[in-house]
Amino acid sequence: MAFTIYPAIDIRGGRCVRLTQGDYGRETVYYDDPVEAALEWVRQGATWLHVVDLDGAKEGRPVHAELIARIAAEAGVPVQAGGGVRTEADIERMLKGGVARVVLGTKAIEDPDLVRRAVSSYGDRVAVGLDARDGNVAVRGWLETTGARAEDVAKELADCGVAVFVVTDIGRDGTMKGPNVEAAVRVARASGRPVVASGGVADLADLIRLKERERDGVVGVIVGKALYAGAFTLREALAALDRAAND
Numbered sequence: 001m002a003f004t005i006y007p008a009i010d011i012r013g014g015r016c017v018r019l020t021q022g023d024y025g026r027e028t029v030y031y032d033d034p035v036e037a038a039l040e041w042v043r044q045g046a047t048w049l050h051v052v053d054l055d056g057a058k059e060g061r062p063v064h065a066e067l068i069a070r071i072a073a074e075a076g077v078p079v080q081a082g083g084g085v086r087t088e089a090d091i092e093r094m095l096k097g098g099v100a101r102v103v104l105g106t107k108a109i110e111d112p113d114l115v116r117r118a119v120s121s122y123g124d125r126v127a128v129g130l131d132a133r134d135g136n137v138a139v140r141g142w143l144e145t146t147g148a149r150a151e152d153v154a155k156e157l158a159d160c161g162v163a164v165f166v167v168t169d170i171g172r173d174g175t176m177k178g179p180n181v182e183a184a185v186r187v188a189r190a191s192g193r194p195v196v197a198s199g200g201v202a203d204l205a206d207l208i209r210l211k212e213r214e215r216d217g218v219v220g221v222i223v224g225k226a227l228y229a230g231a232f233t234l235r236e237a238l239a240a241l242d243r244a245a246n247d
Helices: 034-043 054-059 063-074 088-096 104-112 112-125 150-159 181-191 204-211 234-246
Strands: 004-012 015-020 021-030 049-053 079-082 100-102 127-133 134-137 143-149 165-169 194-199 219-224
Touching: 004 034, 004 054, 004 063, 004 204, 004 234, 021 034, 021 204, 034 049, 034 054, 034 063, 049 054, 049 063, 054 194, 063 079, 063 088, 079 112, 079 127, 079 181, 088 112, 100 112, 104 112, 104 134, 112 127, 112 150, 143 150, 150 165, 150 181, 165 204, 181 204, 181 219, 204 219, 204 234
Parallel strands: 004 049, 004 219, 049 079, 079 100, 100 127, 127 165, 165 194, 194 219
Antiparallel strands: 004 015, 015 021, 127 134, 134 143
């Protein structure tokens, strides 16, 4: 699994938005049509997209499945998506809708048996998102924090067959204060599985720092606010990673 940048497309109310630290009251709208965002990232060289149904995460059911299917159909690159996925029927619907990888969040924490069944049916097309606040896993659209440590949950779910984790530091998400590299590494080491890191990327140096931990299991990064705010372009980010790989 080569190190990959996943531009983030977060959907709320049918629009492409960014939240700060998962706070639904701190929203910035960037595109009225999320498909336009997807096409822009693909034009700049994206090889994967990361899509989150924020309304779904809050309501506990997929709300924007049709819009996500439209993104998958028009983008022309694999789409990783989650938010409100709670049942096997939800997973099947998203995969049939063209999503390449479904990310389970809350339900994976609450129902490991669902994870086992999903992985048995769909293999590495099912990932688990571990969203942590101060190292403790949060659920239900980040509205509730559990007492479980992310690395402990990852180890248990790896035993259920999970092939990849998406690890988000909620406290850094949307803040552009730098990613929590060590948290991603801890989950990768504890689980023995590859990790895609998320939250806090501010500049190209952050991307390089994450790529430097590829041997520790960090295989990608989700970037949202930094791209939308213009801290760097996706083209610049991909070029920086190419240079780092060749140094």
